[in-house]
Amino acid sequence: MxxxxxxxxxxxxxxxxxxxxxxxxxxxxxxxxxxxxxxxxxxxxxxxxxxxxxxxxxxxxxxxxxxxxxxxxxxxxxxxxxxxxxxxxxHFRLSAVVFHEDSLDSIADLKNKTIGVREATEAERYVHTRFPNNNMVHAVTNRELYSKLLSRKIDLLVDDSPIAGGFLQKNKKLKIGMFLPETExxxxxxxxxxxxxxxxxxxxxxxxxxxxxxxxxxxxxxxxxxxx
The missing domain is CATH 3.40.190.10 (Periplasmic binding protein-like II)
Structure with a gap:
């Protein structure tokens, strides 16, 4: 054989x-x-x-x-x-992850927020393109990215929805605030x-x-x- x-x-x-x-x-x-x-x-x-x-x-x-x-x-x-x-x-969408007590009603709510993203990802490119004037914080790993949100060093993070879903199963303080439009x-x-x-x-x-x-x-x- x-x-x-x-x-x-x-x-x-x-x-x-x-x-x-x-x-x-x-x-x-x-x-x-x-x-x-x-x-x-x-x-x-x-x-x-x-x-x-x-x-x-x-x-x-x-x-x-x-x-x-x-x-x-x-x-x-x-x-x-x-x-x-x-x-x-x-198939998936990009999602904005926030604390449970926070709310996002529209894409306009992301303006002036400090947004966390992983380096070299489509989420990073999306935030750069759509919110060029926002303060953006980069992370190398997912664990680092979610830790920044849990310690409130950022207001929210943008991540692929299935990966966000996996992290949210372990982090009950967080939720998907909204799925970002036109990110299928x-x-x-x-x-x-x-x-x-x-x-x-x-x-x-x-x-x-x-x-x-x-x-x-x-x-x-x-x-x-x-x-x-």
């Missing part, structure tokens, strides 16, 4: 649970972990995770140091120019530009997972209590 082909898969070292947990912890788990295992088992491929800071991960893929990234990668037009993307596996987005598996054969294989496998119920089972396991 021929050995399985090994895929070098990039993973954000600042675990965005429930997409995945910390790879170096005793319990490495999450939606993307289960989904990628189901796909690679079907394709008879072996995963070798390469953990990296988010701000470096896309560049590593572009340089060919990774075969793909399955780590909450938002599909954007600019990224499509330099990478291949599978069909989307999760999706995650997909990012691959090297021109890797069309792998892209087709993964798209076919994703299609099969949706048809045979595997996708729904994994989705319900991780997102049954999360709104996005």
């Amino acid at each position: 021929a050995p399985k082909k090994i895929l070098k898969v990039g993973l954000d070292s600042a675990a965005p649970f429930p997409m995945h947990s910390d790879y170096h912890s005793d319990k490495f788990e999450g939606f993307e972990v289960d989904l990628l295992k189901a796909i690679t088992d079907h394709l008879n491929l072996e995963i070798q995770y390469e953990v990296s800071l988010w701000q470096n991960i896309l560049e590593k893929l572009f340089k060919g140091e990774l075969d793909m990234i399955c780590s909450a990668v938002t599909v954007t037009d600019s990224r499509k120019h330099i990478l291949e993307f599978s069909e989307p596996y999760l 987005s999706h995650y997909a598996i990012a691959m090297k530009k021109g890797d069309l054969q792998m892209k087709q294989q993964f798209n076919d496998a994703l299609k099969l997972m949706r048809e045979n119920g595997t996708y729904d089972t994994i989705y319900q396991k991780w997102f049954s209590d999360i709104e996005f």
Whole structure:
């Protein structure tokens, strides 16, 4: 029997649970972990995770140091120019997270607020574009970002809704104040530009997972209590 082909898969070292947990912890788990295992088992491929800071991960893929990234990668037009993307596996929105006692009635309520974001994310780009005059506080990891809000160093944070939902399950003092308008987005598996054969294989496998119920089972396991 021929050995399985090994895929070098990039993973954000600042675990965005429930997409995945910390790879170096005793319990490495999450939606993307289960989904990628189901796909690679079907394709008879072996995963070798390469953990990296988010701000470096896309560049590593572009340089060919990774075969793909399955780590909450938002599909954007600019990224499509330099990478291949599978069909989307999760749709979501950006959300503004606040304390339970705070309220956001409209997007105008974000003006003059100190807003926290993670570096090199679409949330950061959104805040830069929509609220260029606001005081913006950057964090490298999700944990750092939510700690800044809990210690009231920022008024609110902007994050992808499924990741926010995972953190809010553990932080009952916080809530999603509002979903930000016109931020409908999706995650997909990012691959090297021109890797069309792998892209087709993964798209076919994703299609099969949706048809045979595997996708729904994994989705319900991780997102049954999360709104996005």
